[in-house]
Amino acid sequence: LVSLRGVSRSYGSPPTVALSHVDFDIDRGEMLAIVGPSGSGKSTLLNLIGTLDRPSTGDIHIDGHDTGAMSDSELSALRAFAIGFVFQQYHLAEGVSAVDNVATGLLYSGVPASERRARAAIALDRVGLSARAHHRPQELSGGERQRVAIARAVVGEPALILADEPTGALDTRSGAAVVSILADLNASGTTVVVITHDHQVAERMPRQLGIRDGELVGDRRVGDL
Amino acid sequence: LVSLRGVSRSYGSPPTVALSHVDFDIDRGEMLAIVGPSGSGKSTLLNLIGTLDRPSTGDIHIDGHDTGAMSDSELSALRAFAIGFVFQQYHLAEGVSAVDNVATGLLYSGVPASERRARAAIALDRVGLSARAHHRPQELSGGERQRVAIARAVVGEPALILADEPTGALDTRSGAAVVSILADLNASGTTVVVITHDHQVAERMPRQLGIRDGELVGDRRVGDL
């Protein structure tokens, strides 16, 4: 589903190199964790896979499409249709209720407004937030905002879910519930990529990609020695 | 140092009760963790202790002062002088470099500008970010921003440090380094209160205060059965 070849990403001058020499594939239906120290390039990599950013060098193919040959509006359509993103900083719409924030995850699904809200309410319930459906982000705790971001990313059941530290603000129990949601989606065919510092989360992923100082340093699958 | 009696905090109408029936003391020089599920009231409690918020009912005394009898400017002066805060959402100054963000932690210390910057550079080095001193927050990773927020809170060596999930975005190694910094400060007399979901952090604290649904449910000290 996703293929990276010779990918690098640098910023500024003199350049800060965030990623270099990245080559790997993600098959449709896989579930994997990206792990590594703070500042090692994980979010940069996820943003590139999610077409929210373009590489400085190299090629990224998604479902056979060469993203480097696609315009910004074509990439935007691809994302809306196929990719669900949980951001490290959540990026919820301020002043919009939790349920309406989640409903935006269905905006391009062809689903009518009333049904979007009903499905958003179900998704919110799955992350334990029915009692907070009408709170706006500024009226929610950190972990509640994170769970709204997760519900929004999964409600449209996109083909590819990219989650940046989705349990970072959660206690063990809430975090385990989130991993269950992702595992359920993966069982029904969704490709799931999770950045995590949480060992409990990482060890439930069948594959783990390690990053250090912007380079891939490991690619382990369950069953490898 | 800190004393809470009959403290509660509610929002809105009909009211959402974030905290109720809170009674406890923190002695000068203590180090404790506040633990509990997402949405249980931990950040609300920390903000009340840090005088960033006022309770709906009850009294909060800091160093013998009744905060309820103090004006906003008096509270502001108390905070500037005595309290270092690591926010769950960091709240760094956008467009200001990492080292200058840290230096703002010394603004009320009477230290001249050149010395503030020198001390800020040392604090930044302690959290492993010397190579990112001139990056602005939008040019930093999530965990790097968190570490800048930590350095800013500790650089002025305030009497009381309140840290809201200070390792939430950090890998094990960076997180352990942060706990060491807090433990060192505590060893030299600083009172440290840490909200954490991280068991590794919580178990290094001599005292653990549990919260669930806005109420205190446990107060354990190392050595208790």
Ligand SMILES: Nc1ncnc2c1ncn2[C@@H]1O[C@H](COP(=O)(O)OP(=O)(O)OP(=O)(O)O)[C@@H](O)[C@H]1O
């Ligand atoms: N401005 C507000 N209006 C209404 N409810 C609020 C407001 N701020 C917080 N709350 C509610 O108060 C409760 C406690 O919030 P708090 O931020 O203290 O939780 P927390 O324990 O820090 O959670 P987390 O671990 O997720 O950060 C939450 O259920 C939240 O929805």
Ligand SMILES: Nc1ncnc2c1ncn2[C@@H]1O[C@H](COP(=O)(O)OP(=O)(O)OP(=O)(O)O)[C@@H](O)[C@H]1O
């Ligand atoms: N706009 C930018 N300009 C310059 N450097 C940047 C910029 N954005 C990120 N970086 C740098 O690129 C490196 C990788 O950042 P990235 O956000 O991918 O790290 P990460 O692995 O997600 O870290 P964390 O675990 O802390 O979230 C970091 O060292 C960061 O300072």
Ligand SMILES: [Mg+2]
């Ligand atoms: Mg990151």
Ligand SMILES: [Mg+2]
């Ligand atoms: Mg909180």
